[in-house]
Structures are given as C-alpha cells and as structure tokens.
Amino acid sequence: xxxxxxTLSIPGFxxxxxxxxxxxxxxxxxxxxVAILGPSGIGKSTLLRLAAGLPTGAGPVGRITRPARLxxxxxxxxxxxxxxxxxxxxITTGADPGPALAEVGLxxxxxxxxxxxxxxxxxxxxxARALAGGTELLLLDEPFxxxxxxxxxxxxALTAALLARRRAQGRGIAALLITHAAEEAAAxxxxxxxxxxxxxxxxAEAAVEDAQALRxxxxxx
Amino acid sequence: xKGAFWPRGAVPAASLALLVLIWALGAAVAGDPQLLPxxxxxxxxxxxxxxxxxxxxxxLATLARVAAAFTLALSIGLxxxxxxxxxxxxDAFADPWLVVLLNLPAxxxxxxCYIWIGLNEVAxxxxxxxxxxxxxxxxxxxxxxxFDPALDDMAQIYRLSWRARLxxxxxxxxxxxxxxxxxxxxxxVWKIVLVVEFLGRSNGVGFMIHLHFQQFDVGRVLVYALAxxxxxxxxxxxxxxxxxxxxxxxxxx
Numbered sequence: 001x002x003x004x005x006x007t008l009s010i011p012g013f014x015x016x017x018x019x020x021x022x023x024x025x026x027x028x029x030x031x032x033x034v035a036i037l038g039p040s041g042i043g044k045s046t047l048l049r050l051a052a053g054l055p056t057g058a059g060p061v062g063r064i065t066r067p068a069r070l071x072x073x074x075x076x077x078x079x080x081x082x083x084x085x086x087x088x089x090x091i092t093t094g095a096d097p098g099p100a101l102a103e104v105g106l107x108x109x110x111x112x113x114x115x116x117x118x119x120x121x122x123x124x125x126x127x128a129r130a131l132a133g134g135t136e137l138l139l140l141d142e143p144f145x146x147x148x149x150x151x152x153x154x155x156x157a158l159t160a161a162l163l164a165r166r167r168a169q170g171r172g173i174a175a176l177l178i179t180h181a182a183e184e185a186a187a188x189x190x191x192x193x194x195x196x197x198x199x200x201x202x203x204a205e206a207a208v209e210d211a212q213a214l215r216x217x218x219x220x221x
Numbered sequence: 222x223k224g225a226f227w228p229r230g231a232v233p234a235a236s237l238a239l240l241v242l243i244w245a246l247g248a249a250v251a252g253d254p255q256l257l258p259x260x261x262x263x264x265x266x267x268x269x270x271x272x273x274x275x276x277x278x279x280x281l282a283t284l285a286r287v288a289a290a291f292t293l294a295l296s297i298g299l300x301x302x303x304x305x306x307x308x309x310x311x312d313a314f315a316d317p318w319l320v321v322l323l324n325l326p327a328x329x330x331x332x333x334c335y336i337w338i339g340l341n342e343v344a345x346x347x348x349x350x351x352x353x354x355x356x357x358x359x360x361x362x363x364x365x366x367x368f369d370p371a372l373d374d375m376a377q378i379y380r381l382s383w384r385a386r387l388x389x390x391x392x393x394x395x396x397x398x399x400x401x402x403x404x405x406x407x408x409x410v411w412k413i414v415l416v417v418e419f420l421g422r423s424n425g426v427g428f429m430i431h432l433h434f435q436q437f438d439v440g441r442v443l444v445y446a447l448a449x450x451x452x453x454x455x456x457x458x459x460x461x462x463x464x465x466x467x468x469x470x471x472x473x474x
Binding site for chain 1: 371372375377378379381385389390396471
C-alpha cells in the first residue's frame with residue numbers, strides 16, 4: 001500500500017465540557033477511499049472537521065498530517081450563488097472549468113448561476129469543484145444526505161466512477177467519506193471504520209464487501 | 222395585475238404633477254411671491270441663474286463635495302463594519318464608541334471640524350464623512366454578522382487568498398447592506414453638505430441658500446434646493462439603480 005496521505009492520531013476531543021471523541025488513530029492512503037460510519041450525532045462530522053483542519057471551537061488536538069491540496073464536498077453544495085457555474089470552479093480551484101464541468105455533465109451550464117441549476121446539478125458542480133484542482137485528499141461529509149434516493153444513487157455512482165478513473169490513470173485520490181448509509185459506503189469505499197460509544201471511538205474496522213455486511217457490522221456495534 | 226393599464230412611469234409622473242399643482246395652489250392662496258413663489262416663477266428664476274452660469278458652478282461644487290464625502294464614508298464604513306461584524310472582541314470594544322458617534326449631532330461635528338482644522342475643504346469633507354461613517358459601519362456590521370459560516374469553511378478548504386475572500390465571498394454577501402447604506406447615505410450626505418457649505422464655504426448650493434436667505438429671496442432658495450434634488454435624482458437613476466441591478470443579477474437570473 002502507498003504512503004498515507006492523511007494520518008490522524010488524537011487522544012480525544014471535548015467540546016463545551018462534553019467528551020465527543022475518544023482516542024482515535026487512523027490513516028488514508030493515496031487511491032484509497034475510507035468510509036466512517038455511525039449513527040447521527042456520534043461525532044463523525046467533528047472527526048472530519050479535525051481531519052480537514054477546519055475550526056472546531058477548541059484548540060489543536062493530537063497529531064494530524066494532511067496534504068497541502070485537499071478538497072471537500074459538504075453536506076450542502078456551498079457554492080458562490082453570485083458567481084457563474086464556471087467561476088465557481090475557476091475562483092476556488094484555479095483550474096480550467098471546462099474539463100471539470102464536462103466530467104460531471106454540466107458543460108452546457110457554465111454560464112448559468114448556481115440558482116438556475118437543480119439540486120442534483122448543484123451537487124454535481126460541488127463534486128466537480130472538489131475534483132478540479134488536482135486534490136490529493138477528498139473529504140466527503142454526507143454529501144448526498146439531502147437528495148432523494150434516485151439522485152443520491154446517481155451521485156454515488158458518478159463519484160465512484162470519477163474516483164475509479166483517477167485510480168486507473170495512476171493519480172488516485174485519498175478519500176474520506178462520512179456517512180450513515182451503508183449503501184453509499186459500499187459503493188464508494190474499500191475500507192470502513194465504524195464509530196460508536198460515548199465518547200466515540202473506532203469500534204470496528206473492515207474491508208468493504210457489500211452493503212448488507214456493512215449494515216450487519218454497524219448494527220452489531 | 223394591478224396597474225397593468227397604466228403606461229410605465231405614468232404613476233410617478235402623475236404624483237409629481239399633483240405635488241406641483243398643490244404648490245401652485247398654495248402660492249396662489251398665499252398671494253405673496255416673496256413668501257412663496259409659484260412653480261412658474263421659480264422656473265423663470267432657474268433659467269436666469271442657469272444663464273449666468275452660477276447654477277452649474279455651485280451645483281458642481283456641491284456635487285464634488287458629496288462625491289468625496291460619500292466615497293470616504295462608504296469606504297471607511299465598509300472596512301470598519303466588516304471588521305466589527307467579523308471580530309466579536311473588537312466589536313465589544315468599539316460598540317460604545319459607535320453609539321456615541323451615532324448620537325453626536327451633525328452640527329457639533331461640523332463646528333468642531335471647522336474650529337480644529339480650519340474653514341477649508343478638508344474640514345468640510347471630513348465633517349460630512351464623520352457624520353456618515355457610523356451609520357454605514359452599523360449597517361455593514363449587521364451584514365457581516367450574518368455571513369454564512371459554510372462559505373468560510375469552503376474558503377479555508379480551497380485556500381482562497383484574502384483578496385479572493387473579500388471580492389467573491391464577503392462583498393457579495395454585504396451587497397444588500399452596502400446598497401442600503403449607500404442609498405440612505407447619499408440622501409443624508411448631501412443634506413449635511415448643505416449645512417457645511419451654509420456655515421463655512423464660499424461656494425456650493427448651501428452657500429447660495431445662505432446668501433439668498435440673508436436677502437429673504439425664497440425664490441432663489443427654492444431654485445438651488447430643487448436643482449440639487451434634481452441632480453441627486455439623476456445620480457440615483459444613472460448610478461445607484463444600475464449598480465443595485467448588477468449586484469442583484471444572480472438573484473433574478
């Protein structure tokens with residue numbers, strides 16, 4: 001396996017006097033997609049914010065190494081509604097928006113504003129942005145949670161295809177997926193970590209085989 | 222749809238015509254052109270003042286002061302409002318100062334500027350700007366407090382420079398508040414400029430109103446006041462409204 005792109009080693013994390021996370025050690029290698037599963041409110045998003053280096057309301061904790069170029073698909077698309085679809089990619093990543101938009105099927109929407117797109121199209125734009133700038137680490141924070149089942153399925157398949165294409169081209173991206181949907185994890189990840197307990201720790205780690213096996217694993221925690 | 226039978230602009234035109242009619246009736250009832258000249262008399266005086274070149278000269282002097290003070294107040298107010306809205310500790314410290322400045326009468330600031338700096342252009346423009354800065358700051362601060370934190374996260378993840386954050390994230394979010402501050406600011410600034418000119422300048426609309434007030438020439442007082450209202454309406458129509466339309470383009474697309 002190639003060297004880890006993200007390593008995270010924290011003794012614990014507390015917020016407002018309450019212990020949210022216990023000791024956690026994990027890493028993600030280039031070309032690998034790791035899913036973090038667990039029920040809502042367990043601390044999955046907090047763990048992702050720590051991995052991303054985003055403000056958590058507390059001081060620095062533990063040892064976290066991450067690459068200089070990382071990107072994130074948030075729970076909501078988080079676009080610049082006052083800039084065009086093309087500018088949303090060019091401004092944030094500095095990349096040529098053309099190929100990035102073509103890859104997600106939005107080539108003909110470049111001149112529109114995000115408000116003129118459907119929710120599914122906005123998600124695709126957010127994904128295109130996350131993959132546009134030659135990112136080394138892609139963080140996915142329940143990115144398809146607010147979509148209907150069909151659109152979520154389409155987005156999951158598209159994300160899997162784009163990550164697979166990069167792996168096939170020898171420029172595999174390390175990806176960390178936060179989700180509570182076993183189907184999403186099964187479709188995207190090669191390895192799954194299950195968070196459980198209070199404060200939350202990694203209770204199980206398994207290679208992803210299928211969604212049913214993952215569901216059984218989560219239910220057993 | 223209501224008003225669909227009226228041609229565009231008909232309602233404001235009718236409304237203004239009614240105002241002029243009320244003025245004409247008031248002047249006729251007063252029966253004293255020295256006290257309240259009618260619209261036609263004021264129009265005749267306007268032609269005379271325009272023909273001598275005085276009207277344009279004084280309008281331009283006032284317009285230049287309005288532009289300078291407005292630009293200064295808006296730039297400084299935007300910067301301060303953004304800083305206070307984004308930094309709660311700085312806001313807690315500066316808030317009492319802002320309250321004091323918001324409640325300081327315009328006349329006091331003008332008089333103090335003239336005494337401390339002198340009866341010159343710098344004092345005049347600074348006095349107007351100081352009167353307006355606290356209001357712009359307070360309006361923009363509200364906008365900065367309401368920034369979307371998710372966009373901050375996005376900017377951090379994609380390592381946007383401070384310039385890109387300002388241009389593509391902060392200023393577009395502030396645009397509605399900046400527009401409100403600019404709109405209210407423009408009307409306030411020109412009124413304060415008149416007071417500044419009234420008290421300590423030798424040109425401009427305020428100076429001419431002062432001059433004709435001493436001569437009890439109500440007609441010429443109205444000539445200069447109404448001419449400048451006209452100029453400000455043109456500025457509103459040609460500059461402010463197109464700018465607001467451009468800033469709102471993404472909402473209406």
